[in-house]
Amino acid sequence: MSAPESTTASTTPTSSTPTSTPEQPRANAILKEITGGNVLITVLAVFLALLIGGVLIALTNEDVQAAAGYFFSRPQDTFLAIWNAVSGAYVALFQGSIYNFRRDDFLTAIRPLTDTLTYAAPLIVAGLGVGLAFRVGMFNIGGRGQMLIAAAAAGWVGFSFELPWGIHLIVAVIAGILGGAFWGGIVGLLKARTGAHEVILTIMLNYVAFYLVAYMLRTPGLLQAPGQVNPKSPPMLETAIFPSLFGPAYKLHAGFILVILATIFVWWLLNRSSLGFRFRAVGENPNAARVAGMDVKNIYVYAMLVSGGLLGLAGVMQVLGTVPTGFSSGIDAGIGFDAITVALLGRSRPWGIFAAGILFGAFKAGGYSMQASQGVPVDVVTIVQSLIVLFIAAPPLVRAIFFLPDGTRRRRRTTPIVTKEVAAK
Structure with a gap:
């Protein structure tokens, strides 16, 4: 009389068991983390950089500093000076890089955009x-x-x-x-x-x-x-x-x-x-x-x-x-x-780089306009560019600031191990 078959599934892996791949190098893992974000993180990174740039513009503006001296007596003057400094700087950035609506004809007004594309080409x-x-x-x-x-x-x-x-x-x-x-x-x-x-x-x-x-x-x-x-x-x-x-x-x-x-x-x-x-x-x-x-x-x-x-x-x-x-x-x-x-x-990504080059070309073309018309140091534009990269390289920081869910997490799928005994049953 033959011995009864064991009903316990063997733990010995078979050919159906997934094979492990070599461990990924750490440098490649870091590079994938930096370059593997999504469009929303990029947009929010640019927004945060411009927001912090606005704070720097306000802190270095002489009218804001003067109005801050009597803030508690007339706080509205300080807020108005901040608005004028920041909005004036970013309007000058737009006029110097995209479209100068103060010009009389369209061909002259659109010239800043061509300057932006010129700066962007080698970038x-x-x-x-x-x-x-x-x-x-x-x-x-x-x-x-x-x-x-x-x-x-x-x-x-x-x-x-x-x-x-x-x-x-x-x-x-x-x-x-x-x-x-x-x-x-x-x-x-x-x-x-x-x-x-x-x-x-x-x-x-x-x-x-x-x-x-x-x-x-x-x-x-x-x-x-x-x-x-x-x-x-x-x-x-x-x-x-x-x-x-x-x-x-x-x-x-x-x-x-x-x-x-x-x-x-x-x-x-x-x-x-x-x-x-x-x-x-x-x-x-x-x-x-x-x-x-x-x-x-x-x-x-x-x-x-x-x-x-x-x-x-x-x-x-x-x-x-x-x-x-x-x-x-x-x-x-x-x-x-x-x-x-x-x-x-x-x-x-090729088209992402194309858009990023145009953005940085706009910063370069508009930075001179900000300095000439508003007295904003060109270094502020460099700070904004650096902050963009900082936030791009740290997606968890951007998600934490805006309370975004971590979209990189995926539910792990487990593959059951199928043995010869279980398959026979």
Whole structure:
């Protein structure tokens, strides 16, 4: 007589038991937390930054300080002075960046918007480069160096060769993109082959690029203008300059069309191409991507090539569009570091970066108007930008301020373990 079958389910896992994936690296987890928020958090972060900026404007305003001296006798004067200071500053910001309704005709009134788009163009493409690296799990903070090398390459082609109109501009743009891609590719190659951290590599290469370009600008026969004492390049030839989109009265040039095309390209690359799928897979978890058969080392090289090329395009915008009269070693204008802010605000999504670049371009264009008409220091705008990034990087803080539910929590789904004995029953 056979022994009775045991009715107790075995705890031995079978093939139906879910297998565990390699643990995600901590750096990638932090990066996903920063870039994985939603639109509401972004809007509220901007609102909070503007609110705190308004407090700073009020505290530094002389009329508010004077009215505060007799606050308890006439408090309405203090509140009126605060309103006038804050509203006047933000109205000036709007007039200097979007639309100046004090102008007589529409074409003149809309000119501030074209200035905003001009400032935003290099920020957007640089932010696309930084954001793409973020999606692969890499911190590309070498935008300054990549922009400088690209500017040197595009500028050299722009003033050294006499080519037909159209061809000259295309060759100069390609030279700049290749220069930025080469400088970024060095980082990817060293990380892939030696395991060196990209943050250290990009910081050091920023210094190498700066001093290399500064040396070439001081050396006759390289980048220095003939007969020029100061370290500055010759002006670009007319055939290598981005043409104006709306005439000489406006700063916006045809390079902004390249910005739109670059945004579409990055969106397609990340969301519709097989290479973009590998980029995102490595960014989510390089260990799991390696187990799936992906060549993670080559992905790092490809990502830095594309990222450096996009940042190089930002340098091209500066040399062939914004400052075509000759450039110095400060041609990057801090855009390489501002691009990190733009990429974070845009959540490393192409169209989010596009919108964030326009917002920061508006801050830059309107900041001068605030200072000129209201006497507000331009530093206040920088503080507002920094606060935006602070709140973007801390979604729990924004949720706590506005009493929002934590939308990241998900109910865990448990998968029962099915054994052979239970399946047989």
